[in-house]
Amino acid sequence: MNYNLTEEQVMIRDLARQIAKDKIRPVAAEMDEKGEFPWEIMKVLSESDLFGIYIEEKYGGTGGGVLDLSIATEELSRACGGIAVCYAASALGTYPIILYGNDQQKDKYLPDLAKGTRLAAFGLTEAGAGSDAGAIETTAKKEGDCYVLNGTKQWITNGGEAEVYTIIAMTDKTRGARGASAFIIEKGTEGFTFGKKENKLGIRASATRELVFTNCKIPKENLLGKEGMGFVVAMKTFDISRPGVAAQAVGIAQGALDLAVKYARERVQFGKPIISFQGIQFMLADMATQIEAARALVYASARMIDSGEGKVGKESAMAKLFASDTCMKVTTDALQILADTDI
Numbered sequence: 001m002n003y004n005l006t007e008e009q010v011m012i013r014d015l016a017r018q019i020a021k022d023k024i025r026p027v028a029a030e031m032d033e034k035g036e037f038p039w040e041i042m043k044v045l046s047e048s049d050l051f052g053i054y055i056e057e058k059y060g061g062t063g064g065g066v067l068d069l070s071i072a073t074e075e076l077s078r079a080c081g082g083i084a085v086c087y088a089a090s091a092l093g094t095y096p097i098i099l100y101g102n103d104q105q106k107d108k109y110l111p112d113l114a115k116g117t118r119l120a121a122f123g124l125t126e127a128g129a130g131s132d133a134g135a136i137e138t139t140a141k142k143e144g145d146c147y148v149l150n151g152t153k154q155w156i157t158n159g160g161e162a163e164v165y166t167i168i169a170m171t172d173k174t175r176g177a178r179g180a181s182a183f184i185i186e187k188g189t190e191g192f193t194f195g196k197k198e199n200k201l202g203i204r205a206s207a208t209r210e211l212v213f214t215n216c217k218i219p220k221e222n223l224l225g226k227e228g229m230g231f232v233v234a235m236k237t238f239d240i241s242r243p244g245v246a247a248q249a250v251g252i253a254q255g256a257l258d259l260a261v262k263y264a265r266e267r268v269q270f271g272k273p274i275i276s277f278q279g280i281q282f283m284l285a286d287m288a289t290q291i292e293a294a295r296a297l298v299y300a301s302a303r304m305i306d307s308g309e310g311k312v313g314k315e316s317a318m319a320k321l322f323a324s325d326t327c328m329k330v331t332t333d334a335l336q337i338l339a340d341t342d343i
């Protein structure tokens with residue numbers, strides 16, 4: 001389908017596709033098995049200027065938007081969902097600074113994040129606060145010119161590997177969700193350590209880890225926006241990052257379809273390549289159609305965000321919902337076609 005991408009977006013797509021094919025695909029299975037963080041690949045992406053594609057030029061980016069990021073994420077995910085999420089999660093951690101950072105915070109953090117010399121992570125989830133994001137218990141208490149953080153974040157992508165963390169903590173528990181605030185915290189800050197690393201079933205090259213704050217003192221300048229805005233920071237971040245997550249799902253599904261088609265052409269049973277059986281053709285046609293529909297929703301919602309449309313929550317959620325369900329369906333069907341092959 002022709003999505004009328006700009007020249008720049010076509011370049012991003014082709015570059016990410018090439019890196020996925022030449023650098024990621026050959027190491028994907030091994031990195032997944034070992035659960036090793038893909039620093040070598042992050043370096044390649046950094047040298048290819050892919051980390052800054054959604055960041056303003058004045059901070060060292062190339063000034064694109066959510067669609068550019070979605071296109072790159074989709075292509076990388078086609079080769080490995082785990083490696084791609086290390087890249088995409090850095091954007092998730094960076095968006096709060098783009099959306100709510102002041103000039104000093106943007107000057108300080110965005111250039112390195114745009115270069116990819118430092119990665120970011122976003123920390124909201126806790127043991128008792130998953131879907132119910134307003135139930136977070138990590139506290140940030142104002143003490144003079146500082147905030148002191150205590151609590152544990154759970155399942156944080158790029159945890160331990162990222163240098164810059166955007167964190168949501170309660171500055172006033174009595175106010176519920178309105179008592180949450182957002183902060184920037186750097187790796188190496190005293191009182192900030194990393195806990196359990198999850199031993200995941202998939203996307204194992206990506207690190208998913210606990211962040212532990214024990215009397216962690218940070219300067220008050222690290223507050224993002226104003227006190228009490230943490231929940232808004234989180235929700236706005238999710239609104240604009242969902243197409244990127246959905247793009248991962250589209251990429252993973254496309255990668256699975258690519259493999260299924262290749263194998264169905266090669267695998268001979270009953271004297272014919274299995275792709276010549278109509279039962280397989282129906283499956284492949286459905287997979288391709290579902291992926292294209294998901295992609296269309298991702299690109300449309302990303303474009304809405306990039307055009308400056310204010311209310312994008314519903315559309316970005318629809319893209320994520322549809323693309324992630326599509327990814328589950330397509331990869332399940334791909335497994336059916338690949339049967340017991342070791343591709």
Ligand SMILES: Cc1cc2nc3c(=O)[nH]c(=O)nc-3n(C[C@H](O)[C@H](O)[C@H](O)COP(=O)(O)OP(=O)(O)OC[C@H]3O[C@@H](n4cnc5c(N)ncnc54)[C@H](O)[C@@H]3O)c2cc1C
Nearest residue numbers: 089121122123124125129130131132154155156157158208
């Ligand atoms: C690999 C991975 C990476 C992650 N990375 C990050 C990260 O970088 N940063 C971060 O902050 N978090 C991260 N998370 C956490 C993620 O955002 C949470 O897993 C998610 O918010 C869901 O929370 P939960 O897993 O506690 O599920 P729960 O909220 O416990 O939900 C359990 C089930 O109940 C359902 N449910 C919940 N509430 C309702 C309701 N009201 N009505 C009907 N059904 C409901 C859910 O749909 C789900 O099926 C990550 C998680 C994973 C697995």
